[in-house]
Amino acid sequence: MKEVLGKIRIKNRYIDNVVSFFRWFRRNRRIQVIFLILVFALPVFLLIYGIVIPLKHSQPSPSSSVNNLIPIDTASNRTPGLNDDQLEAVKRITQKENEKAFQQSRLSLVRKDSIYMILNIPDSMLQLEIKGVTVKRARLIHIDISNRFSLISHENLLPWISEPFTLERDLATIPKSPIVVKQAPKDTIEAAQMSTKPPLPDSTNVFFTFYFDRNLVLDVEQDDPLSKGYTDKVRTYRNMKRKESRRSVFNLLRNPRQTDQPLLIKLSISEVEARAIYRAAPINTRLVLKL
16 A cells, blocks of 8 residues: 555656646746757758768769769750740750660670669669570559759769669568478488479568669669568568668768768569569679669
8 A cells, every 4th residue: 555655646747747848938038048949950960960961962973983974064954044945945955865874784794694773773674685586575654863963963973874784682572582492301201292392482572772873772672562471571671761861861960071971772573573684684684874
């Protein structure tokens, strides 16, 4: 009984302290003004320091070899002071330069004997090719491109896409090469009794992220609903992505002028095609990007 009464007294004391604080806060106008200033100033500070300044200094870092191969046009599709006809002409020039950069990048991989990826944003297509021949084509159901792309000038973006990207690492919910473990039979009789049916396909939901050089990140997920009973790996995958995102935010807050910020492209495709593309792409595959 004494223990219960003691807990009630502590609870009442806590409530009295809270009520006293709010009474004191309501009477003190200066504290109210300081509190309001802090409430509005903190989001503005985080917005400017964590988003505006980093985006202002965010530019792809093309290699010197690309700059030597591709002439950079100083015209920008955001050039002010142009009439409609001039803007249309600049737009056509920009599209032709992007198409030229895309074809040159694609041509550089035709001579190789490895499978490479083609991400065609205007046509909503992700495909695998080898020596210029398409071996797999997947229709993109949804595309989400980072807003940082729109803040990069054409003369900086052009050399960045004029060379194939190289895959450095990946993160996925499914294994790259599935392994089926079977117990060896003791004799021919046991071997004859063993099932000859092929193993069932992996039912794990397909989510994966490709991390390419030059800060390009390709995030792919299945558009199909998640299969029940196979969500543990998806939960682990998303937790790892959230931790990665938090680290990226903290790095921005520590150094808002850094230029090596990831440029993210998110894609949604069917589960079957996502699984096929992830497992067919080589470990160090190359990617040609068309914007």
